[in-house]
Amino acid sequence: MELIINNLSKTYSNGVKALNGVSLEISKGMFGLLGPNGAGKSSLMRTIATLQEADQGTVTLGEIDVLKQKDTVRKMLGYLPQEFGVYPKVSAEVLLNHLAVLKGISHKNERKEIVQALLHKTNLYEHRKKNLGGYSGGMKQRFGIAQALLANPSLIIVDEPTAGLDPAERNRFYNLLSELGEQAVVILSTHIVDDVKELCTDMAIINSGQVLYKGNPKEAITQLEGKVYRKTIAKDELQGYKQEYRVIAERFLLGKPIIHILSDIHPQNGFESIPTDLEDVYFSHIFGNLSTLAN
Structure with a gap:
């Protein structure tokens, strides 16, 4: 399955042109989206994630029109935004179970198996009873990935996922993202060059809402x-x-x-x-x- 973005543009009500004719073809695997703060990365991610409308252009995921078939896309999407909030007085296990219900996983036993598997996958199982307010930054990020993986998504978007993580947490995050890229389209939006260098076989550089480069990191070097x-x-x-x-x-x-x-x-x-x-x-x-x- 391939994500194809064609001539996507977005101007906000304050006159800021966040996206200016963005066109990209993104295949299964890890795709890095590099750019400075304010480059348009988050605007692009929010548009793909069906959280905001585009002024013009098209986005397709396989045969799905992302901008029109939003409910269909949301069933296939895992999204970890740059600002990820949690309920501080709720445990990871309880909140993940609740989010699984919202994702449409209605069968209790199936939901329990999925929640436990994701807690193991993100190395949070031993801390599953702990309230999320007591989690470290890295643990919260791993919980964010766990919720993004509910319902086995075909498209995964992570926006600035390693900002503020210590080196050990960052390495664990790298390993987890690499595994995800074997089965889905994973878009890693970041301004940290090493994230892309370590993880991605394809990338784009974006600034002022425009794509400046698209290609393989090693070939670019x-x-x-x-x-x-x-x-x-x-x-x-x-x-x-x-x-x-x-x-x-x-x-x-x-x-x-x-x-x-x-x-x-x-x-x-x-x-x-x-x-x-x-x-x-x-x-x-x-x-x-x-x-x-x-x-």
């Missing part, structure tokens, strides 16, 4: 290989370098800026060639005017 250079500079030199070079990233080390630039040829002037990673690809499209470089 290969396309930039040999074109990324690094140099440590003085603080007062930064603006001058930005005027002279395509600066795609800057960070500080021991109080001095380190810049990464894009160039088809070695720029000399103290720059050193460095191995390309997905973060360079991301910043190249967001800040480095990569389309100009490619031409």
Whole structure:
């Protein structure tokens, strides 16, 4: 089953154009949607999840018209939004059981088996009697995935799922998402490049409501290989370098800026060639005017 998004646009009442002609084809597996905050990722996810209307465009999941057959889509959808609230004085087991009823799993014994299986799958079974208000951030995220997996969804959307998680929780989350991608279309919306690098075989970069890149992360890295250079500079030199070079990233080390630039040829002037990673690809499209470089 394939999710096909064609020319999707959305402008809010305040005039903000959140989506501007977005077109994507997403197959079964893990698909990464990268972009900075405010890029339009959450707007796209909410539209696909039938939580808001689009101004124009189409979205299909197999033979299903997502924008028109909303009830059908919701039966096949697992959704973990960026802001996921829980009832703090209810246990994980009780709330998951209640959500299973709302998903249409009406047979008591079947529902019990599904709830227990999901609690085991998300490593929450030992904490199933504990009120959700006492859960850590990572545990709440895993509960969010558990509820998203009720009714065995064909389409799973997770929006900024690892923000705020410690490294151990993040790794557990990676493993769980990887398993899900074997059986469903899983869209991982994030601004954390490593999430996509670790998990996804296909990805898109979005900014200002437009798709800037669509392809395989490894192939994207290969396309930039040999074109990324690094140099440590003085603080007062930064603006001058930005005027002279395509600066795609800057960070500080021991109080001095380190810049990464894009160039088809070695720029000399103290720059050193460095191995390309997905973060360079991301910043190249967001800040480095990569389309100009490619031409």
